[in-house]
Amino acid sequence: MKNKYSIFSLVRNAVSYHQNWSQAWRSPDPKPAYDAIIVGGGGHGLATAYYLAKEHSITRVAVLEKGWIGGGNTGRNTTIVRSNYLWDEAAHLYEKSLKLWEGLSQELNYNVMFSQRGVMNLGHTLQDMRDIVRRSSANQLNGIDSEVLTPAQIKNIEPTINISQQARYPILGASFQPRGGVARHDAVAWGFARGADRYGVDVIQNCEVTGIRQQNGSVTGVDTTRGFIAAPKVGVVAAGHSSLLADYAGLRMPIESHPLQALVSEPLKPVLNTVIMSNAVHGYISQSDKGELVVGAGIDSYIGYGQRGSYSVIEGNIAAIVELFPNFSRVKMLRQWGGIVDVCPDACPIISLTPVKGLYFNCGWGTGGFKATPGSGWVFAYTIARNTPHGLNAAFDLNRFYTGALIDEHGAAGVAH
Amino acid sequence: MLSIDCPWCGSRDQSEFSYGGEAHIVRPKEPEKLSDEDWGDYLFNRKNTKGRFEEQWCHTAGCRRWFNAVRDSQSYKIEAVYKIGEQSPDGIPE
Numbered sequence: 001m002k003n004k005y006s007i008f009s010l011v012r013n014a015v016s017y018h019q020n021w022s023q024a025w026r027s028p029d030p031k032p033a034y035d036a037i038i039v040g041g042g043g044h045g046l047a048t049a050y051y052l053a054k055e056h057s058i059t060r061v062a063v064l065e066k067g068w069i070g071g072g073n074t075g076r077n078t079t080i081v082r083s084n085y086l087w088d089e090a091a092h093l094y095e096k097s098l099k100l101w102e103g104l105s106q107e108l109n110y111n112v113m114f115s116q117r118g119v120m121n122l123g124h125t126l127q128d129m130r131d132i133v134r135r136s137s138a139n140q141l142n143g144i145d146s147e148v149l150t151p152a153q154i155k156n157i158e159p160t161i162n163i164s165q166q167a168r169y170p171i172l173g174a175s176f177q178p179r180g181g182v183a184r185h186d187a188v189a190w191g192f193a194r195g196a197d198r199y200g201v202d203v204i205q206n207c208e209v210t211g212i213r214q215q216n217g218s219v220t221g222v223d224t225t226r227g228f229i230a231a232p233k234v235g236v237v238a239a240g241h242s243s244l245l246a247d248y249a250g251l252r253m254p255i256e257s258h259p260l261q262a263l264v265s266e267p268l269k270p271v272l273n274t275v276i277m278s279n280a281v282h283g284y285i286s287q288s289d290k291g292e293l294v295v296g297a298g299i300d301s302y303i304g305y306g307q308r309g310s311y312s313v314i315e316g317n318i319a320a321i322v323e324l325f326p327n328f329s330r331v332k333m334l335r336q337w338g339g340i341v342d343v344c345p346d347a348c349p350i351i352s353l354t355p356v357k358g359l360y361f362n363c364g365w366g367t368g369g370f371k372a373t374p375g376s377g378w379v380f381a382y383t384i385a386r387n388t389p390h391g392l393n394a395a396f397d398l399n400r401f402y403t404g405a406l407i408d409e410h411g412a413a414g415v416a417h
Numbered sequence: 418m419l420s421i422d423c424p425w426c427g428s429r430d431q432s433e434f435s436y437g438g439e440a441h442i443v444r445p446k447e448p449e450k451l452s453d454e455d456w457g458d459y460l461f462n463r464k465n466t467k468g469r470f471e472e473q474w475c476h477t478a479g480c481r482r483w484f485n486a487v488r489d490s491q492s493y494k495i496e497a498v499y500k501i502g503e504q505s506p507d508g509i510p511e
C-alpha cells in the first residue's frame with residue numbers, strides 16, 4: 001500500500017516536522033459515468049464504497065456528498081457501539097458489525113480508536129429488569145457476550161454511580177456487554193474514505209444529488225449540483241434526508257426525521273470506565289479520551305431538519321445524568337449540537353432493493369446506526385453488487401412494511417443508541 | 418422550546434403539547450378492500466417534508482384538544498394553526 005501509516009512513516013515524517021504527509025484521499029472532479037454511485041458520504045456510504053471495491057471488485061464508484069464527509073450524523077453521534085439487540089435478525093446484523101469493528105483499525109490502516117470498555121444498560125423498574133434478563137439471555141443464545149449485573153457489581157465497575165435506593169428511580173441492575181464500547185467518529189469516516197480512495201473510488205464532496213433519473217423502471221443516473229452523472233446502480237445512504245431522495249425517485253418511505261442532540265463537557269481526569277445508558281430515565285454517557293463527558297439526549301417529538309433541538313430535551317437529559325452521577329452536577333458543558341435522525345416505525349433499518357431497478361436504499365438507522373457502520377456498508381455492498389440482499393439484511397427490506405414482518409427493536413433500540 | 422398557539426387557549430409552551438405527526442391522512446373507508454401495499458402505505462409511509470409542513474398537535478396538558486399547524490420543518494417556525502375540520506391555509510381539504 002502506498003503511503004501506509006506505520007511507526008516508520010511516523011518517524012520519517014517527524015524528521016521533516018510533519019510538513020510532508022501526503023493527502024489521505026484525492027478530491028477528484030466527477031466523471032461522466034460510473035458503475036455505481038453512492039449518495040451520501042457518511043460512514044455508511046463510505047463503508048459501502050470501500051466494501052464494493054474490496055469485496056466485489058467494483059471500483060468505478062463515486063461517493064457523492066452534499067457537504068463534507070462525516071458532516072452528517074456520523075460526525076455528530078455519541079459513538080456507542082454494541083450488539084446486544086433482542087431479536088435474532090438485529091442481533092446477527094449488529095454482531096457482524098461488531099466483529100468488523102474489532103479488526104477495523106488494522107483493516108483500514110487507520111486508527112479508529114475503537115475502545116472495548118464495555119456498555120452497561122441500566123434497569124430502574126421491575127419490568128426493566130425482566131426485559132434485561134430476557135434480552136441478555138437472548139444475546140447469549142446468539143453467542144453475543146452479555147451478563148446481568150447487580151447494583152453492587154455496577155458500583156464495583158463504576159464507583160461514581162449513585163446506587164442509593166433513595167434515588168427517584170433507583171438502579172436495580174444492568175445488562176453488561178464487555179465487548180461494547182466507543183470509537184472515534186471522524187476517524188471512521190476518514191479511514192473508510194482513505195481506504196476506498198486507494199481502490200480508485202472517487203470521494204466527491206460539495207456535490208448534492210438533486211434528482212434521480214430512470215428509464216423504463218431502471219435507474220440511469222443522478223442529477224447533481226455538478227451536473228448529471230450516469231450509473232446503472234445507485235445506492236442511497238442519506239440518513240435524515242432519505243425521504244427527499246426517495247421523493248426524487250417517486251417512492252415513499254416509512255421514515256420520519258427528528259432532531260437528536262448531544263453535548264460534551266469540559267475535559268476531566270478519568271472518571272468513567274464504561275459506557276452507561278439508561279432507557280428509563282433517558283440518558284447515556286461516556287468519557288472521551290480527551291476527558292470530555294459525552295452525553296446523549298433524546299429526540300424532539302416533532303419532525304425537524306434543522307440540526308438543532310429544544311432546550312427542554314437537554315434539560316431533562318442532564319437531570320437524569322445528574323441523578324445517576326450526583327458529583328457531575330458542577331461540571332460545565334462546553335458544546336451542544338444536533339443531528340437529523342431517520343426514524344423507522346420498528347426502530348430497525350431498511351437495507352433494501354426498491355421498485356426501481358438498480359436503485360437501493362440504506363436508511364432508517366435512526367438514533368443508533370453508528371455502531372453498524374462497517375456491517376451496514378458490508379451488507380449494502382453485497383446487496384448492490386449482486387442485486388440481492390445478503391442473508392444478514394434480507395429481513396430488513398422495504399417489503400416488511402407490507403407483509404407486517406416488522407422487527408420490533410424498540411425495547412433494545414427505541415430510546416437507547 | 419417552541420411557543421405554540423392553541424386555537425382555543427392561545428400561546429403556550431411546547432411542553433404542554435404532544436405531537437401527532439403528519440396531518441390530513443385520510444383513514445380508508447373500507448380497509449378490508451385494500452391491498453397489503455395500500456394498507457402498509459396508509460399505516461407507515463409518511464411525507465416527512467423538509468420545509469412547509471401540515472402537522473397535528475394535541476394540547477395534552479391544557480384543553481386536551483387536537484388541532485393542526487403549518488410549521489417549517491427546517492426553521493421550526495409555526496406559520497399558522499387551524500382547527501381540525503378546517504382547510505389548511507395551503508388549501509389541503511379537511
Ligand SMILES: Cc1cc2nc3c(=O)[nH]c(=O)nc-3n(C[C@H](O)[C@H](O)[C@H](O)COP(=O)(O)OP(=O)(O)OC[C@H]3O[C@@H](n4cnc5c(N)ncnc54)[C@H](O)[C@@H]3O)c2cc1C
Pocket residue numbers: 039040041042043044045064065066067068069070071072073074075076077078079080081207208209210237238239240241245260261262296338339340341365366367368369370371372417
Ligand atoms: C446526537 C446523536 C447521537 C447518536 N448516538 C449514537 C450512538 O451512540 N451510537 C450509534 O450507534 N448511533 C448513534 N447515532 C446515530 C448515528 O449517528 C447514525 O445512525 C449513523 O451515523 C448514520 O450514518 P450514515 O452514514 O447513514 O449517515 P450520515 O453520517 O448522516 O451521512 C449521510 C450523508 O448524506 C449526505 N446527504 C444527504 N442528502 C444528500 C444529497 N441529496 N446529496 C448528497 N449527499 C447527501 C449528508 O450530508 C450526510 O453526510 C446518533 C445520532 C445523533 C444525531
Ligand SMILES: [Zn+2]
Pocket residue numbers: 423424425426427476479480481482
Ligand atoms: Zn388548548
